[in-house]
Amino acid sequence: MKRLGIRRKTLVTLLGVAVPSLLAFSALIIASTALILQQNASRQVSSLAERSATSLAEMVGRSQATLTTMAASPEVGDYLTALTSGDHVRLADALQSLERTFLGWQKLDTTIQAIRLIDPAGNVLVKIKEGKLVPATGPARPPFALPAVHSVAGRDFFQAALRLPRHGVLISNLERGKTEEEEAFCPAMVRFATPLIGPDNVRVGVLVVNVWGEQTGQLINRLIAEAEGSAFLVERNPADPQRNGIYLFHRDETCEFGNQTGSRRTIFDDYPREITSAWLNHDRGIASDPRTKDILAHAYYSPYGLPDRGWVVVVNARRDFFLGPLTTIGRRTALWAVVVLILALAASLFFARSLTRPIQDVVEGIRRMEKNTAERIPEESQDEIGFLAGEINRMADAIQHNAEEQLRVEEHIRDTEKLASIGEMAAGLAHELNTPLGNIKALAILARKGIERGECDRQGLTGDLDDIVDQAGKCSDIITGLLSFARRSEARPTPQDPASLMGEAMALVRLRAEKRAVGLICNDPGLLPPLLVDGDQLRQIFVNILLNGIDAAPGGKVSVTLHQQEGGVRIDFRDNGSGIAAEHLGRIFDPFFTTKEVGQGTGLGLSVSYGMINAMGGSITVESQPGEGACFTVFLPATEEREA
Known part of the structure; x- marks a missing residue:
């Protein structure tokens, strides 16, 4: 018979024309798109880091401006004048005026955590903390003989601020605060301090403003959505190994300020050395994490004006996010590939339809035979498909015949086994029947003899007949059980x-x-x-x-x-x-x-x-x-x- 070669013709058409072209085209599109997406993501992430560093500079600038404005306020001027006058009452009034002024400042600017006025001996004369006045209940202390909240005379930050020139501003580390009377750390903050200089350039104290670091954390968290990646703030400070590389702000708050909380976690624990080295030595940069292929961009800002002490903003863009559009492009490419394949299939199957239809008829016929064994495939054509359908029909006839024969054999085997069991029990059943039958016979003989002798006792005869009925019942039960076991019936x-x-x-x-x-x-x-x-x-x-x-x-x-x-x-x-x-x-x-x-x-x-x-x-x-x-x-x- 002539072979149709449907498989060969269809595969040659698809594999030889459509598939290689589609694969090459799809690979080119996906590779080019991936490169473009990575370049765009790198620019965007780098821009985010740059803008965030600029925003940090603006926030620090605003806090410095707030401090210098306070130092130049009329109320501070009145305080300085009262100091030179030597009038104790006037000095007390000036301090009360400062308390009201500082409370007003804090209500206007919610980023301020605390404001303190410190005399040159380190005594805190005025303290506003979180919108409340902390009263100066301590004893009067020199040099102004005024009561103090507490003393910070031994703190390096105060001593350094006291030595600053006029209008100079000292900025502390970004860290969690802690006061003498409290056990737990406060949220993160930065302290800004400027000296107060009276007439004749006499240093009469220091004005300190504590600014919440919360706004810095909010800025960092807003840089990139959690689903897209992460952003964090790192300290660059090689002069202080305990602070160098610590996290200042991070979505995972447990790793922040590892030097203070005891976690000791730093960027060196989480990122390769070549990446962390760039963060701590270069002001700007972009890199790819060799482990995850994420994009890492950083920008450096120093509120201290130093190249080796400041803050590094790092933006980590996940590879899955910036290559996310690649999935959409891949789906669309696959859709177009499917369209092209459909067209190729249509062209290839146009001439094969008349050849494949008989095969489909055979397949459907086999499926019908699965549901109903009496079904057969119509033998309509005279080609090899018709010959195949006839052979399948003959095979189905043979299988059905064998199945019926197997059922008959199995039924015969079950009957044979049942008969064998009956045979094994027959002798015992005969003995079992012999006993009640003998009893029946004996009772019947006794009853007959009594009747013949005319000694018929109605009550005795009734008892004998009851015994006969009972023994006959036993025989009937034995026979019924055996017949029930031996009965051949259809399984229901x-x-x-x-x-x-x-x-x-x-x-x-x-x-x-x-x-x-x-x-x-x-x-x-x-x-x-x-x-x-x-x-x-x-x-x-x-x-x-x-x-x-x-x-x-x-x-x-x-x-x-x-x-x-x-x-x-x-x-x-x-x-x-x-x-x-x-x-x-x-x-x-x-x-x-x-x-x-x-x-x-x-x-x-x-x-x-x-x-x-x-x-x-x-x-x-x-x-x-x-x-x-x-x-x-x-x-x-x-x-x-x-x-x-």
């Missing part, structure tokens, strides 16, 4: 009580057990969930396993335990016989496999039981050690589980 699953079926099975094998001196023990399981099974089949399973246990433990015992388990009922059949050899455990459920002597068993009991249990949705397992007996465990799902 209905809710069954496993305990009742077990009782019927044990009644059927009781004589066999007595003959072999085997004790049968069954626990009282209480109320068990119903099982959706065929009662006759489950009774046959129980009989098969019990007979196996009886034959394996002559003179011993077979115990049965029924109990509820999650999702169903578990039944353990345990005997104390000789056990099963390890090499036989793997074959114990094989058809016609038996360890009994020839003529003692068919080898079908466990195999048939295994098949029926699987069909019920359950399972059967065996555990055994030679010399220690065996335990067969059957698990069957409850009615609701089986229905689900």
Whole structure:
């Protein structure tokens, strides 16, 4: 037959024309876009760092202007004049006026944390803190004999500010404050100080303004959104190793001011040495983190006017963020690639449609056969597709025939095993029937003799007839149980009580057990969930396993335990016989496999039981050690589980 070559033609068209072109075009677009995005992101991040450094300079400038404005205010001038006058009352009034003025300043400028007026001996004469006046309750101290809040005479910052020239401003480190009377650190702040110089250039004190560092932190956090990256402020201070490289502001507040909080965390712990070296030695720069490919831009600003002491603003832009648009471009490129592929497919499949349609018909026919085994594929064409459809139909006929034959064989095997079990129980049942029949015969003879002798006792005769009825009932029960077990019927699953079926099975094998001196023990399981099974089949399973246990433990015992388990009922059949050899455990459920002597068993009991249990949705397992007996465990799902 002529081969169609559909696969070869379609693949050659797609792979040879569309796919290489699309791959090359897509790679070029994505690579170019990535380069452009990285360059743009670098410029933007660098600009952010530059602008933030400028903003820091403006904030420091505003704070310096505030300090110098305060120092030049009329109220400070009145204080200086009062000092030279020597009038103690006038000096006290001037200090009260300063207190009111400083309170007004702090209310106008919320960035101010505290304002202090300090005399040349280091005594804090006026202190406004967080909108409140801290009263000077201490004893009068020289040189002005005025009460003080406390003394800062020994602090280096005060001494350095006192030595400044007129209008000079001293700026402290950005750090967390701490006062003598408080245990915890305050939020971060910067202190600005300027000397107060009276007539004849006499230094009469220092004016100090503490400015909250919160506005600096807000500026840093506003630089870049958390989803886009991070920004932080670092101190450059090689002269002080404890402060060099510490975080001044960071979104993760636990790493801020590691020299004060005890965390000791610095930029050297988080970034490679080549990057941190650039931050601490160059005023501007941009780099890429070799570990994450993030963009890192920094800008240096020194409020102290020093090249080696100041603040470094660092902006870290995540690679996933600045290359985020690449995902959109990639999706659009992929969309266009799909469009081109669709066009290529349309061109390639235009001529192949008439060839692929018969194949689709065959596939659909196979799917219909999966749902309905009687379905067949229409054999419409005379080409190789039609030949294939015919072969599939013939194969389906053979499979269906084999399946039906297999069902018939399995049913025959089950009947054979049942007949074998009946045969094994027949002798015992005959003996069981003989006893009540003998009793019936004896009672009937006695009754007849009494009638013949005319000694008919109505009450005695009634008792004899009752005994005859009772013995006949026993015979009927025995025959009914055997007929019920032997009856052949179509399997119809209905809710069954496993305990009742077990009782019927044990009644059927009781004589066999007595003959072999085997004790049968069954626990009282209480109320068990119903099982959706065929009662006759489950009774046959129980009989098969019990007979196996009886034959394996002559003179011993077979115990049965029924109990509820999650999702169903578990039944353990345990005997104390000789056990099963390890090499036989793997074959114990094989058809016609038996360890009994020839003529003692068919080898079908466990195999048939295994098949029926699987069909019920359950399972059967065996555990055994030679010399220690065996335990067969059957698990069957409850009615609701089986229905689900």
